Amino acid sequence: MLFNIAIKNLVGAGIRTWLNVFVTSVSIFMIIFSSGMYTGMKQHAMNVSIDTEIAGGAFWHPNYDPYDPITFEDSHSITPSILTELVESNKALEVLVSQASIYPDGRVVPVIMKGITLEQEILNIPTKEILKYEGDNIPILIGRGMSKYTKLNIGDTFIIRWMDDNRTYDAGLGEIVFIMDSDNFKIDFGHIWLPIEKMQKMLSMENESTYVVFDDNINPHSAGDWIKRDVKYLIRDMETIIEQDRPNAIMIYIILLSLAAMGIFNAQTLSIFRRKKEIGTLMALGMHKRKVVLLFTIEGAMNAIFAIILTVLLFGPLLYYFSIYGVPLPIDYSDMGLIIAKRLIPIYSMPLLVATALIVFLILLLVSYLPSRKISKMHPVDAIRGKTT
Amino acid sequence: MIVKIKNLTKKFYIGGSFFTALDNISLEIKNGEFLGLVGASGSGKTTLLNIIGGLDSPTSGEISVLNQFMNTTSHTERALIRRKNMGFIFQSYNLLPVYSVYENVELPLILNNIDKKSRRQKVLEAIDAVGLSDKINSRPNQLSGGQCQRTAIARAIVHKPALVLADEPTANLDSENSHLIMEIMKKLNTNYNTSFIFATHDEKIMGYLKRMIHIEDGKIFKDEKIKL
Ligand SMILES: Nc1ncnc2c1ncn2[C@@H]1O[C@H](COP(=O)(O)OP(=O)(O)OP(=O)(O)O)[C@@H](O)[C@H]1O
Numbered sequence: 001m002l003f004n005i006a007i008k009n010l011v012g013a014g015i016r017t018w019l020n021v022f023v024t025s026v027s028i029f030m031i032i033f034s035s036g037m038y039t040g041m042k043q044h045a046m047n048v049s050i051d052t053e054i055a056g057g058a059f060w061h062p063n064y065d066p067y068d069p070i071t072f073e074d075s076h077s078i079t080p081s082i083l084t085e086l087v088e089s090n091k092a093l094e095v096l097v098s099q100a101s102i103y104p105d106g107r108v109v110p111v112i113m114k115g116i117t118l119e120q121e122i123l124n125i126p127t128k129e130i131l132k133y134e135g136d137n138i139p140i141l142i143g144r145g146m147s148k149y150t151k152l153n154i155g156d157t158f159i160i161r162w163m164d165d166n167r168t169y170d171a172g173l174g175e176i177v178f179i180m181d182s183d184n185f186k187i188d189f190g191h192i193w194l195p196i197e198k199m200q201k202m203l204s205m206e207n208e209s210t211y212v213v214f215d216d217n218i219n220p221h222s223a224g225d226w227i228k229r230d231v232k233y234l235i236r237d238m239e240t241i242i243e244q245d246r247p248n249a250i251m252i253y254i255i256l257l258s259l260a261a262m263g264i265f266n267a268q269t270l271s272i273f274r275r276k277k278e279i280g281t282l283m284a285l286g287m288h289k290r291k292v293v294l295l296f297t298i299e300g301a302m303n304a305i306f307a308i309i310l311t312v313l314l315f316g317p318l319l320y321y322f323s324i325y326g327v328p329l330p331i332d333y334s335d336m337g338l339i340i341a342k343r344l345i346p347i348y349s350m351p352l353l354v355a356t357a358l359i360v361f362l363i364l365l366l367v368s369y370l371p372s373r374k375i376s377k378m379h380p381v382d383a384i385r386g387k388t389t
Numbered sequence: 390m391i392v393k394i395k396n397l398t399k400k401f402y403i404g405g406s407f408f409t410a411l412d413n414i415s416l417e418i419k420n421g422e423f424l425g426l427v428g429a430s431g432s433g434k435t436t437l438l439n440i441i442g443g444l445d446s447p448t449s450g451e452i453s454v455l456n457q458f459m460n461t462t463s464h465t466e467r468a469l470i471r472r473k474n475m476g477f478i479f480q481s482y483n484l485l486p487v488y489s490v491y492e493n494v495e496l497p498l499i500l501n502n503i504d505k506k507s508r509r510q511k512v513l514e515a516i517d518a519v520g521l522s523d524k525i526n527s528r529p530n531q532l533s534g535g536q537c538q539r540t541a542i543a544r545a546i547v548h549k550p551a552l553v554l555a556d557e558p559t560a561n562l563d564s565e566n567s568h569l570i571m572e573i574m575k576k577l578n579t580n581y582n583t584s585f586i587f588a589t590h591d592e593k594i595m596g597y598l599k600r601m602i603h604i605e606d607g608k609i610f611k612d613e614k615i616k617l
């Protein structure tokens with residue numbers, strides 16, 4: 001019975017109701033959309049990392065610490081034979097890492113120099129492009145970001161300076177042979193890529209490497225004293241970077257939710273204030289105070305339900321469209337050290353959708369109830385007169 | 390006996406002191422009466438009517454309405470008494486603005502959990518009794534003052550209450566409409582033996598009353614039975 005009355009009141013209130021419902025539904029949409037974008041971003045970053053850096057996992061030289069370039073000097077040795085066998089059967093690739101400096105246009109740019117197995121198809125790095133080079137210079141592959149930063153283009157040559165295994169400095173002429181577009185800034189910024197055999201010779205580190213990445217369809221157990229790093233480990237710092245962004249996402253979530261809640265709270269308080277006489281009349285007609293409170297709470301909650309339905313009808317197709325075709329991002333975030341696609345596909349997980357709908361509903365129920373509680377403190381005589389205190 | 394009041398006093402606490410709105414009132418009202426509480430503005434008519442309706446409680450004294458001792462009834466019980474056995478008519482109609490005439494009249498039946506089919510028949514009968522059958526689907530803002538008050542009367546009698554309380558029902562109406570609604574209520578009083586208690590200082594009403602309780606400064610100073 002109360003539901004019928006509540007619906008009648010809401011529909012009867014016309015534009016005021018629909019405006020409220022619309023605003024609430026926009027908030028719900030924004031919450032779902034921003035969470036979806038967040039999840040999508042996270043997923044994309046993971047995918048890109050796995051695609052371009054991680055594959056099935058790696059074996060590291062025991063001294064290797066990618067975040068401490070000082071260690072590079074001591075983190076190379078002859079690749080364990082079990083791993084070279086894998087490399088030969090195209091199930092793994094070797095990387096030799098060293099610090100170096102390049103001198104484009106007379107500037108000094110410190111870089112991380114990585115020698116890599118060129119024939120590999122394990123990581124999404126266009127190493128095979130280097131194979132096409134027939135000149136005498138050191139063939140170099142760099143990323144689009146690095147190219148912009150150093151103003152180096154295909155065919156440009158520049159001096160590379162490095163320290164070899166005997167701790168003596170040596171130099172050679174590098175030539176850009178390919179510029180890759182990658183969503184992963186970590187293989188782009190500050191990196192130059194070259195054939196591993198070439199680098200081994202340059203550094204007098206024949207047959208040596210720093211780490212070996214293996215394909216995701218094999219799972220070797222051990223390789224001498226080299227340390228196995230599985231996908232879970234390698235993805236961990238990726239995850240922490242993203243997790244650091246989580247408070248922001250939650251903040252947005254809270255702000256949007258508060259907006260929706262305040263809208264309903266406001267509408268509810270106003271409605272109770274304006275409809276005092278109606279409340280008094282209902283009491284005079286013998287409606288129990290508790291029922292009147294319930295009626296107004298239901299009216300508020302109906303707002304939420306209408307809003308959820310409207311979100312599905314109005315924004316559902318839009319959310320669906322985005323989840324298929326992605327959202328174009330106008331800014332290049334790679335400068336900020338984020339792995340973000342140019343077109344981001346938001347991911348809405350079912351738990352997210354259900355949780356959002358539920359949380360929105362409960363909060364709106366609460367903000368519908370809180371102002372309605374006032375009704376139980378009203379004196380019917382005052383209410384009937386519509387006296388506003 | 391539909392109302393029985395003994396030594397009833399109502400005091401309001403305002404501005405640090407008590408104001409006596411009703412002063413030691415004793416009164417008995419029988420079934421089927423058509424009675425007016427008559428007096429100047431501020432004499433205490435509305436206050437007494439509200440106490441009879443259980444919307445307000447006395448400061449001291451005893452009151453029984455419809456054989457219920459109102460002093461000790463709970464809020465829930467009073468709501469039940471109003472819902473089942475009372476009807477209210479207000480000076481400013483107090484119709485629900487988003488409801489049609491039909492829906493306004495239907496409301497007391499919904500509150501009483503009457504099923505839809507018998508609701509319809511009762512609503513149509515009540516609307517017919519006040520002569521508004523052609524306005525069934527109109528909203529209050531599409532009605533004249535007289536039509537609004539007739540809707541309110543239909544709402545007050547649709548569930549066949551034993552007692553209807555009407556506070557200045559003609560105050561916002563012109564002479565013609567005032568007489569029309571008084572005729573309607575008189576007919577309902579005769580046909581259904583519904584008791585009516587009015588609070589009024591409108592001369593036009595007084596001609597219809599069978600009994601007038603004159604109130605002045607919260608006291609009854611004359612109980613006048615009119616011989617027809
Ligand atoms: N809630 C209240 N608080 C304080 N005083 C009140 C309250 N209600 C009524 N009174 C006072 O009690 C007295 C009687 O009021 P009441 O409304 O019963 O008069 P009335 O006879 O109905 O007058 P009117 O013809 O103007 O409607 C008035 O002096 C009024 O100021």
Ligand SMILES: [Mg+2]
Pocket residue numbers: 434435436556588
């Ligand atoms: Mg009055």
